[in-house]
Amino acid sequence: MDMTSIIAAIPLFQGLSPDQCSKLAAIAARKYYSKGQTFFLEGDEADGFYIILAGKVKIFKLSPDGKEQIFHILEEHDPFGEAAVFAGSHYPASAQALAETPVLFFPTRKFVDLIRRDPTLALAMLALLSMRLRKLTALVENLSLKEVPGRLAAYLLLQCDGSGALSTFSLDVTKNQMAALLGTIPETLSRILKRMIDEKLIKTGPRSITILDKRGLADLAEGNRKLG
Amino acid sequence: MDMTSIIAAIPLFQGLSPDQCSKLAAIAARKYYSKGQTFFLEGDEADGFYIILAGKVKIFKLSPDGKEQIFHILEEHDPFGEAAVFAGSHYPASAQALAETPVLFFPTRKFVDLIRRDPTLALAMLALLSMRLRKLTALVENLSLKEVPGRLAAYLLLQCDGSGALSTFSLDVTKNQMAALLGTIPETLSRILKRMIDEKLIKTGPRSITILDKRGLADLAEGNRKLG
DNA sequence: GTTGCGCCTTGACTTAAGTCAAACTTCAAT
DNA sequence: ATTGAAGTTTGACTTAAGTCAAGGCGCAAC
Numbered sequence: 151m152d153m154t155s156i157i158a159a160i161p162l163f164q165g166l167s168p169d170q171c172s173k174l175a176a177i178a179a180r181k182y183y184s185k186g187q188t189f190f191l192e193g194d195e196a197d198g199f200y201i202i203l204a205g206k207v208k209i210f211k212l213s214p215d216g217k218e219q220i221f222h223i224l225e226e227h228d229p230f231g232e233a234a235v236f237a238g239s240h241y242p243a244s245a246q247a248l249a250e251t252p253v254l255f256f257p258t259r260k261f262v263d264l265i266r267r268d269p270t271l272a273l274a275m276l277a278l279l280s281m282r283l284r285k286l287t288a289l290v291e292n293l294s295l296k297e298v299p300g301r302l303a304a305y306l307l308l309q310c311d312g313s314g315a316l317s318t319f320s321l322d323v324t325k326n327q328m329a330a331l332l333g334t335i336p337e338t339l340s341r342i343l344k345r346m347i348d349e350k351l352i353k354t355g356p357r358s359i360t361i362l363d364k365r366g367l368a369d370l371a372e373g374n375r376k377l378g
Numbered sequence: 379m380d381m382t383s384i385i386a387a388i389p390l391f392q393g394l395s396p397d398q399c400s401k402l403a404a405i406a407a408r409k410y411y412s413k414g415q416t417f418f419l420e421g422d423e424a425d426g427f428y429i430i431l432a433g434k435v436k437i438f439k440l441s442p443d444g445k446e447q448i449f450h451i452l453e454e455h456d457p458f459g460e461a462a463v464f465a466g467s468h469y470p471a472s473a474q475a476l477a478e479t480p481v482l483f484f485p486t487r488k489f490v491d492l493i494r495r496d497p498t499l500a501l502a503m504l505a506l507l508s509m510r511l512r513k514l515t516a517l518v519e520n521l522s523l524k525e526v527p528g529r530l531a532a533y534l535l536l537q538c539d540g541s542g543a544l545s546t547f548s549l550d551v552t553k554n555q556m557a558a559l560l561g562t563i564p565e566t567l568s569r570i571l572k573r574m575i576d577e578k579l580i581k582t583g584p585r586s587i588t589i590l591d592k593r594g595l596a597d598l599a600e601g602n603r604k605l606g
Numbered sequence: 607g608t609t610g611c612g613c614c615t616t617g618a619c620t621t622a623a624g625t626c627a628a629a630c631t632t633c634a635a636t
Numbered sequence: 637a638t639t640g641a642a643g644t645t646t647g648a649c650t651t652a653a654g655t656c657a658a659g660g661c662g663c664a665a666c
Contacts, residue, residue, distance in 0.1 A: 211515075211518075211519050211523060212523075213519075213523035213524070213601055214600055214601040214602060215601055217523055219518065219519065219522040219523055221515070221518065233507075233508040233511040233512065234508070235508075236501070236504040236505050236507070236508040237505060237508030237509050237511070237512055238505075242511075242512045242515045242516070243515060262501070265497060265500065265501065265504075266497045266501065267497065268497070269493060269494045269495065269496070269497055269500060272493065272497060272500035272501070272504065273464070273490070273493065273494065273500070275504055276464040276493075276500065276503055276504060276507065277464050277465060277466075279461075279464070279504065279507040279508060279511060280461040280462070280463075280464040280465030280507060281465050282511055283461040283465070283470075283507060283510055283511055283514065284461065284465055284470045286511065286514040286515065286518065287439075287449070287470045287471060287514065288470070289518055290439075290447065290449065290514065290517055290518055290521065291439050291447065293518065293521045293522050293561075294447040294521050294561040295439060295440075295441035295445055295447055296441070297622070297623085298622080298623070324642090324643065324644090325643070325644065326642090326643065326644085333521075333522040334623075334624085335623085335624065335625090336643080336644065336645090337623090337624080337625085337644090337645080337646085338622090338623060338624070339644095340644060340645055340646080341623090341645085341646085344645085344646095356632095372442055373441055373442040373443055374442060525652070525653085526652080526653070552612095552613070552614090553613075553614065554612095554613070554614085562653075562654085563653085563654065563655090564613080564614070564615085565614090565615080565616085565653090565654080565655085566652090566653055566654070567614095568614065568615050568616080569615085569616085569653090572615085572616095584662095
């Protein structure tokens with residue numbers, strides 16, 4: 151598959167003309183990262199941004215004593231590192247591949263040149279950044295205003311909605327990663343999952359979780375209910 | 379002072395030509411909010427964004443049981459509500475005036491039309507959103523990776539740098555607000571301030587704080603030190 | 607002044623969640 | 637199949653920070 155059609159298939163670039171897509175294709179570089187490889191570390195000089203073609207990437211920060219907070223786990227077609235392109239200078243968090251991950255890389259200079267000539271592209275990026283902001287706002291809300299059971303409930307509901315409103319979905323992250331995403335630790339996560347099972351809110355299979363009581367989880371997520 | 383010169387003085391619009399500024403002036407509306415008045419509540423339909431001309435505004439969320447997390451406290455020339463303009467639909471948090479606050483209001487439709495014709499403006503907005511993202515990332519890091527003393531230390535250092543590297547600065551927020559900004563409660567804040575005083579890291583006056591040991595605070599903020 | 611209302615502080619207590627340590631499960635690699 | 641490393645669970649314990657309740661401070665309004 152040639153670069154231009156790959157690019158045309160990326161949601162971020164929806165609505166761009168074939169001509170615009172081929173301009174993007176001209177500046178993009180294909181790169182491959184293997185599991186565990188880092189794209190960049192927090193504080194690195196930012197020279198461009200990435201779009202995932204397949205695989206999985208985590209965006210995270212580490213505390214000095216080693217605790218990890220995962221900001222996002224991103225997959226096919228998700229862009230990352232884009233904020234650093236416009237705010238300049240340094241990546242504010244680190245990015246690491248969780249699997250074999252081919253990406254497209256767009257160098258800052260060339261990409262900004264393109265934007266300067268193309269308001270459609272600019273608007274697409276503005277929408278993207280706004281969405282990111284919204285997601286981060288939700289993360290802050292979760293961390294600060296909810297306790298761990300509430301965060302977990304919200305996360306489960308989100309996953310469930312994502313997978314076509316099925317109430318069973320497969321875990322595509324380890325529980326360690328899930329804990330780091332929820333701002334907690336594996337032990338706590340494990341205990342709370344158990345409490346949810348005890349209260350018949352969910353059921354766990356091998357690598358999967360089934361939601362038994364969506365309403366109950368929603369109440370938990372909104373703070374209207376507590377686990378026994 | 380006429381609208382065009384007001385706009386030309388706003389950092390967000392730095393680098394725009396006089397012509398561009400007067401186009402902005404043409405779509406901006408001046409509005410006045412008094413202390414305690416809300417601009418919008420979380421979830422409200424978003425119809426535009428604001429720039430503060432004077433006064434003070436807090437951006438915040440409330441948990442169902444009434445706890446408040448303040449995201450930002452904004453002042454003269456700071457824009458807010460801008461993310462909702464591009465992501466569409468709804469404001470993700472609430473905004474309230476903490477003082478008499480005159481603002482400029484830019485309606486979504488007209489502003490987006492302007493951007494569509496003006497890549498310079500688009501780039502300015504991209505930079506703004508990226509900065510916001512960066513600040514929110516730091517907030518997440520603080521909430522999730524630091525304990526309250528560390529967050530407080532980071533906050534104090536930030537305020538101090540802001541006021542021209544003086545080591546004494548005046549509190550322009552109440553301690554209640556400060557607590558909500560740090561993701562904690564007034565009682566906890568009070569106790570930690572006392573511990574910092576005990577350890578001769580800071581000294582408090584009436585409505586002011588003096589930093590005595592910048593290095594010590596920095597160690598605290600970075601998690602290399604603990605309060606006794 | 608003095609009244610009253612927010613703001614701030616303090617103390618005693620509770621609790622959610624983290625730490626540490628050990629054991630068990632999975633699964634991939636030899 | 638065996639090993640080993642990583643992921644996961646469980647239990648006992650610790651701790652940071654929240655809750656509740658009371659009292660003090662400061663300032664504005666009468």
